[in-house]
Amino acid sequence: MARQPDIIAAVATAPGRGGIGVVRVSGPHLAGFATALTGQTVKPRHAGFVRFRDSHGQALDEGLLLYFPAPRSFTGEDVLELQGHGGPVVMRLLLQRCVELGARLAEPGEFSKRAFLNGKLDLAQAEAIADLIEASTASAARSAVRSLSGEFSQRVNALRDELIDLRMLVEATLDFPEEELDFLHSARAFERLATLRAHLADLLERATQGALLRDGMRVVLVGQPNVGKSSLLNALAGDERAIVTDIAGTTRDALRETIELEGVAVHIIDTAGLRDTDDPVERIGVARTWQEIERADLIVRLVDARIGITPDDQSIDARLPAKLPRLTVLNKIDLAGQPAGLESTDLGPRIRLSVKTGDGLPLLRQALLDTVGWHGDQEDTLLARERHVIALRAAAEHLTHATDLTHALELFAEELRLAQEQVCEITGEFSSDDLLGVIFSRFCIGK
Numbered sequence: 186m187a188r189q190p191d192i193i194a195a196v197a198t199a200p201g202r203g204g205i206g207v208v209r210v211s212g213p214h215l216a217g218f219a220t221a222l223t224g225q226t227v228k229p230r231h232a233g234f235v236r237f238r239d240s241h242g243q244a245l246d247e248g249l250l251l252y253f254p255a256p257r258s259f260t261g262e263d264v265l266e267l268q269g270h271g272g273p274v275v276m277r278l279l280l281q282r283c284v285e286l287g288a289r290l291a292e293p294g295e296f297s298k299r300a301f302l303n304g305k306l307d308l309a310q311a312e313a314i315a316d317l318i319e320a321s322t323a324s325a326a327r328s329a330v331r332s333l334s335g336e337f338s339q340r341v342n343a344l345r346d347e348l349i350d351l352r353m354l355v356e357a358t359l360d361f362p363e364e365e366l367d368f369l370h371s372a373r374a375f376e377r378l379a380t381l382r383a384h385l386a387d388l389l390e391r392a393t394q395g396a397l398l399r400d401g402m403r404v405v406l407v408g409q410p411n412v413g414k415s416s417l418l419n420a421l422a423g424d425e426r427a428i429v430t431d432i433a434g435t436t437r438d439a440l441r442e443t444i445e446l447e448g449v450a451v452h453i454i455d456t457a458g459l460r461d462t463d464d465p466v467e468r469i470g471v472a473r474t475w476q477e478i479e480r481a482d483l484i485v486r487l488v489d490a491r492i493g494i495t496p497d498d499q500s501i502d503a504r505l506p507a508k509l510p511r512l513t514v515l516n517k518i519d520l521a522g523q524p525a526g527l528e529s530t531d532l533g534p535r536i537r538l539s540v541k542t543g544d545g546l547p548l549l550r551q552a553l554l555d556t557v558g559w560h561g562d563q564e565d566t567l568l569a570r571e572r573h574v575i576a577l578r579a580a581a582e583h584l585t586h587a588t589d590l591t592h593a594l595e596l597f598a599e600e601l602r603l604a605q606e607q608v609c610e611i612t613g614e615f616s617s618d619d620l621l622g623v624i625f626s627r628f629c630i631g632k
Contacts, residue, residue: 190262190299192218194283195291196276197631203271205248208279209631210288211296215263219252221286222267227252237267237279245278246270260296261303294628298621301613308613308621309338309573315628316399316568324448325398328568337395337567340388341611347381348605355598375591382584389577392569394560399568401443401450402557405477407505408487409497413516416540417487418442418455421550446550449559454481483510483557485549490515490523490537502532510556514549516540527552573611580607 192212198205210218219227223235224242232251236244248269258264267283269275284290297311306314313332320326331337354374406414422442440455456474478484484505488494493515505511513535518525525545526537534552538545587600613621 192283192288193291193295193299194280194288195296195631196280197266198271198276200273202273205268206271206276206279207631208267208269208276208283209291209296210265210267210283211258211260211262211291211299212288213255213263215265216252216254218286218288219250219265222282223250229254230257232268237269237282239278239282240285245282246275256303256305259305260299261305262299291630292626293630294625294632297628297632298625301621307335307338309341309611310335311613311625312570313337313568314632316570318629318632320399321401321443321450322398322445322448324566325450325568328395328398328566332395332568337392337569338612340391340567341608344381344384344388345605345608345614347377347384348601348608351377351381352598352601352605355594355601359594359598378584378588382581382588385577385581385584388567389574389581391567392574392577393558395567395569396571396574397557397559398449398566399570401452402482402553403452403454403480404483404485404553405454405456405474405481406485406487407456407474407478407501409489409495409501412487412489413540414455414487415440417485417514417516418453420540420543420546421451421453446554447559449554451553478505478509481509483512483553485512485514485553487514487516490518490521512536512549512552512556514538518544576607576610580604583607 190212192210192215194208194210197207197209212218216227219225222237224238225233225235227233227250229252232249234247235250236247237250239245246269248267250268251266253259253264253266255262267279269279280290294315297306297314300306301308301311310333313329317326317329317333320329351374354377406417408414418440421444423444441452442455443450443452445451454477456477486498486501486505488498494513511533513530513532515521515523515535515537517539518537519539519542523537525539525548527548528535534556536545536548536552538549540546581604583600583604587597587604590596590600
């Protein structure tokens, strides 16, 4: 028999002082719980003014109580929301009283996890709650709302249904080996596979864009000392965030600033200039630069346009990860007497600009997005996580293998099954307890 769920409680509003604070409670049979807390009989789905009382009947606070009986609640269980005055002491007293009445403190994400387990949300929708809270741009927030409303899940489920239909068709033929290929051809099974792969590729493209919108991109500025990395950070940020001097090696540690380009959060990291040095502090800064490079999504390598690419710059290039996208910026064109411009090279785009005058900076901003594959169609972007993209890529690989195995239908059918499992992991139809633990442990307490 399934274990009866216990009662959980948590403060659902942000820490600190505010006009109101909310304590959320979820579990079985909470009508009596509410009566013990307030001394009143509560009415479902009505906001009632009450006094929250301690074990001796003394008032702890006064405010609103809302009671949502199961299954018509966020978690699918009975839910209470206690809305009191938003002081930390008041919230702590209300939470302690809930514990005295038999609740325990909720774990991070436990309310959303119960909603998932009780069929109120699928896993992608539950993750969208956390993504909406953590959204760093308005575009990411809008996309998270679309995922929360089920748009992403609907497309995933449509893909799953196509896979199931094709699997049924293929597996139904396995008992009739003499007729299986003719039957599959007449049922247009292989045309369906091609259509399925196209739909999956489209969803993967949208999810990849969504992952970029959700996480942003880490752009690391690298180059020799005094080529303008800190000045470029200031120009992109629109503020004097980094100290700029004519002294080489001024930047000793990584400095981070986040800007927004077309709704995408761009996390720019200014680093120490890459050179051999006897200064022990600067050596630490150089080591940290290479650590930042390992975590980067894109490298912007700066070069002094008056000098061009030197053997030292080529040495830096040789040490950069080969598969890491990069942009080369030739800075100080105002001093070199060169026009702003953009050209393609074997190592990626090369941009001539002047950080001092701003000439060519718009080219760089657009190149940052183009290099990581941002298309800019925010209204059709589905906010996704890295695990979603990984699952869709794995499903695409299985469908590619299936295309090569049409002569061996048992293997063909197995690849379709594996593709379906990967797709269903996104919404949580096939999910291990370990995966659920990792996902929900990153949520806020009270969500």
